[in-house]
Structure formats: C-alpha cells, structure tokens
Amino acid sequence: MEAQPMTISRKTKLSLTLIGISVLITLLLAELAFRLLKIPQLSYGDTLPLIYETDDKLGFRFIPDAEGVYKRHFEWKTKIKINSHGWRDYEYPFKKPPGVYRIAVIGDSVTVNLEVPLEK
DSSP states (O other): OOOOOOOOOHHHHHHHHHHHHHHHHHHHHHHHHHHHHTOOOOOOSEEOOSOEEEETTTEEEEOTTOEEEEEETTTEEEEEEOOTTSOSSOOOOSSOOTTOOOOOOOOSHHHHOTTSOTTO
16 A cells, blocks of 8 residues: 655645735734834843944944943843043053054954953
C-alpha cells in the first residue's frame, strides 16, 4: 500500500488566507491610529543625563565636562563623565607627548556604549 501525499483542502487555504489578511489589516489600522493620535513611544525607564548638545556639523556632540548617571530600571546604572575635550574618556593633555600613539574610535551609540562603565 502506497502512502498518499497530504494535501491542504481549498477550504483550509481560504481560511488561512483570510486570517492573514485580517491580521495585516488590523496591524495597518493600529499603525495608522498610533500615527494619527501621536501616541508617544513606550518608555523603558531610561534616564539619560544632559551630556550632549546639537551641533551643526555632527548633529550631536558631547558637552565638555558634563557628567551624570545613566540608568535603566533593574538593568544598569552607569556614571557618565565627559572630559574637557568633549570625549567620553579619561582626561589627557591635548598635546600628544612624543612617543605616544593615539587611536580614535569613531561611531554611533553602540561605539560610545553609555551602558558600560568607562573602566570596562
């Protein structure tokens, strides 16, 4: 006796299609409602101290000598200190001493990693 291939009935295909269309329409209507009502994004409990300001060339930049505590409830609490040159780093003389190499790491919020203490 040969096994018969399993087939999906036309009624089942139609039901699955209608469910998919219903879910899609519901999500589109919810998106439209959120945009029209201008409901703010959900907060995850972040508190970020005022450590940056707008900049015409960069968009944003750190405020020199700014400091504060950045925290998210039950996840992290990190002390943030910006040095006098506007970098999240230890204080170094602006003029590089002879024989010293400096490496600049440039990036976005992942690179600056405010959630992690500077020592780490």
